[in-house]
Structures are given as C-alpha cells and as structure tokens.
Amino acid sequence: MASALVNVPPKAKRGDIIEIKTLMSHIMETGFRHTAGGDVVPRDIITSFTCRYNGTEVFRADFFPAIAANPYLSFFTIAKDSGKFEFEWIGDNGFSATASATIMVE
Amino acid sequence: MNRCPAIALAALLLAAFPLLAGEIRPDQRRSGYSFMAPDTKAIQDDDTANPGMLFVLDGQTLWTRKLGAADKSCADCHGDAAGSMKGVAARYPAFDKALGRPVDLEQRINLCRANHQQASPLAYESHELLALTAFIARQSRGIAISTGDDPQLAPFVAKGRERFMQRQGQLNLACANCHDDNWDRKLAGSAITQAHPTGYPLYRLEWQTLGSLQRRLRSCISGIRAQPYDYGAPELVELELYLMSRAHGMTMETPAVRP
Numbered sequence: 001m002a003s004a005l006v007n008v009p010p011k012a013k014r015g016d017i018i019e020i021k022t023l024m025s026h027i028m029e030t031g032f033r034h035t036a037g038g039d040v041v042p043r044d045i046i047t048s049f050t051c052r053y054n055g056t057e058v059f060r061a062d063f064f065p066a067i068a069a070n071p072y073l074s075f076f077t078i079a080k081d082s083g084k085f086e087f088e089w090i091g092d093n094g095f096s097a098t099a100s101a102t103i104m105v106e
Numbered sequence: 107m108n109r110c111p112a113i114a115l116a117a118l119l120l121a122a123f124p125l126l127a128g129e130i131r132p133d134q135r136r137s138g139y140s141f142m143a144p145d146t147k148a149i150q151d152d153d154t155a156n157p158g159m160l161f162v163l164d165g166q167t168l169w170t171r172k173l174g175a176a177d178k179s180c181a182d183c184h185g186d187a188a189g190s191m192k193g194v195a196a197r198y199p200a201f202d203k204a205l206g207r208p209v210d211l212e213q214r215i216n217l218c219r220a221n222h223q224q225a226s227p228l229a230y231e232s233h234e235l236l237a238l239t240a241f242i243a244r245q246s247r248g249i250a251i252s253t254g255d256d257p258q259l260a261p262f263v264a265k266g267r268e269r270f271m272q273r274q275g276q277l278n279l280a281c282a283n284c285h286d287d288n289w290d291r292k293l294a295g296s297a298i299t300q301a302h303p304t305g306y307p308l309y310r311l312e313w314q315t316l317g318s319l320q321r322r323l324r325s326c327i328s329g330i331r332a333q334p335y336d337y338g339a340p341e342l343v344e345l346e347l348y349l350m351s352r353a354h355g356m357t358m359e360t361p362a363v364r365p
Contacts, residue, residue, distance in 0.1 A: 003163040007154035021152075025160040028314075069314035070157040072149075 002026070006087055008101035012079035020051065020059075021074045024089050024097065030065040046071060046091035054083040063091075079105045129286055129352070130300055136289075137304045137356060138364055141297035146311070150363035158240060158309040158361025161233075161316045165241025168234060174225030180238075183222060187245050195243035196251050196358050199347045201258045207340060208262050208347050211239050212318060230337035236316045240307050243360035251304065251358060254351030266348025269341060275332030281345075296365070302353035303346065305362020316361065319346050 007021040024046065031043025043065065051059040058077045087099045139147065153159050169187055172179045184190040199208040202217070209217065215238050216227040228235035254263055270281045284293070285301035292298065306319040313321075320342050324334040335341045 003160045005154045005159055005163070007152075021154050023154060023157060023160065025157075025164075068311075070160060072155055072157070074155075 164237035174223035266344035275330035305359035308362040
C-alpha cells in the first residue's frame, strides 16, 4: 500500500502564493543498516518527486538515504489558472506512486 | 546496636516512598503532547503532515475489504466506522466475557477476525493491524477516555497498578519512579512525561513508524533492563488498562505524534 496525503488549497486568487504539502508513505530504508546476521539491508528509498501544475513542472526534488520514512514536503507556487496539480514519486525497486489535486483560481 | 532502629526506619521510608510520592493529582495531569516542541506539535495538529494519518487511510481501505472464510469485511457488521466506532477506543482495554479478562483494541480486532471473519490473526505491529487500530481509534479523537468504568475490570486495574508500582529489572525501577515521581524532569535531554496513553497507536519520530502502546511499554521495560513481556501477554494488557484508567477523562488524540 502506498498512501499519499496532499494538501492543495481548493481555492485561491490569481497571483496568490500558495503552499502545497505532500506526505508519502514509504519506509526509506537507507541501505546502510545490517541485520543481526550481518547482511546489508538493501536500500529502498524514493529517489525523486515531481509536481506538475497543468502539465508544467513547478517543483522537483531528489531524495537521498538520510531522508526520514514517510517523507513530508512543503513548497510554494503561484496560483495562475484553475486546474490540476499532479504529483509523482519514483523510487528503488520500481516504486512509483501518483496523486493529484484540483484548484479553483478566481 | 542503636543503629538498628535507624536502619529499620530508613528501610520503612524507602519501602513507603513510591506510595508517599503518590499519583499525579487529576488537575495536574498532562498529555505527552504538552511536553513537545512547537514543531512536533505542528506535525500532529495538521492532518496532512501527520504521518499517522497515512495509516488511518490504509485502515479505512482495510475496513471495507472482504476477507476470511466468511468473506466479510469489518463494515459488513459494523457499517460506517464514523458512527459505530466512535468512542470505542476511548473505553479499551475492555472486559471480554468469553475470555474472562480484559482485551485491548488489537486483540479485539484479532478476535473479530477469528470469530466473525474466520481469518488468521494479524501479527502485533504489522502494518495491517496498526492501520486498522489507528483507523478505529481515530474515530474517538477528541472523546474523553472512559476505560475502567466497567466494575468487572476492577481486579485487573488493581493488578496493572501493582505492576506499575513494582520495582523491577537490573536498574530496579518501577514505572512510577519516573512517570509519577519525576515527570516534570528530563532523562538524557528528553521530557519524562506522565505516561498517559492518549494517542495510541501513535507515530514516533524515533521509530519512523506507527507503534502500539505495547511496543512503547516493551521499550520502557527494556530500558529499565527487565525482561519485556511478550506481545499480547496479560501483564501488558493489565498495564495498558491501568494506564488508560489513570488517564480517565483525558481526551483521545489518535494518531498522535511523539518525538
């Protein structure tokens, strides 16, 4: 199960700076830990995140092993037009998850 | 020779100490929340930043999933959890008539799976059990804890209290030595807190995941260098029961966030 929580204001005035918050469920296993038997626990992390606003990329982040489990991101953009925010998380072992949210711009 | 009475008196005072220091007055009780830094409080307060809500979301999905030989979901019997599960977690652990002893919410879920869904029990601290527990307990957020109202529970609350007051382990500490006597102080830079289980299952930043009250209790027991009880042990349930009845009237915060 890969649940995501995204928080985009449902309404905004044109030109407003809006805050977008995302939370993705992921174990973010660093790859630096060992089992009691001495074997390395293989790395399993999210490696990148992108946010598209009506198809245009407005935010991108690369993730690294030091980022905590269930990574939370908060970032800002300018409300230009009504439409859709699309979020995508990509990671190790073919991990891929998406979420979306709509905004009304007046 | 005349030192003997002094030693006897000292021994008597030491023995009486945990009882003398006594329990926290009801008006002095504080949730673990009030000990946290503003940043950590902000994580708990915002449902889109609280990682515990990811588990609640998963629990919501599991609530309606049909499974087991009976091919029934939780919702088939209990309907909408927002109504049927409201306040339930606030009165657990509760007395189970068939078993003749208290069961906690996790055990209740597994009993339901065994008796009504004819499904295999979920392991303690498994993602599914935590998610379901969190989803059910979330329905009680803001409701006052009423555990212990059932008079059948009284002997078990007493046993839990006894265990809370009992010194144990290589460090020879009772739960009460920290959580009743020294809750306003710090241990290695961290607040000790009063041990009111208002927000379980809760997301501990140290754990990087959600965890049950039993996990918390087992960590504490290891911390005083005693042998932890197994998950599901009656001793742990009695401790949970005592702690919940000790927090009687405080509000549920599930899923809480703690450092």
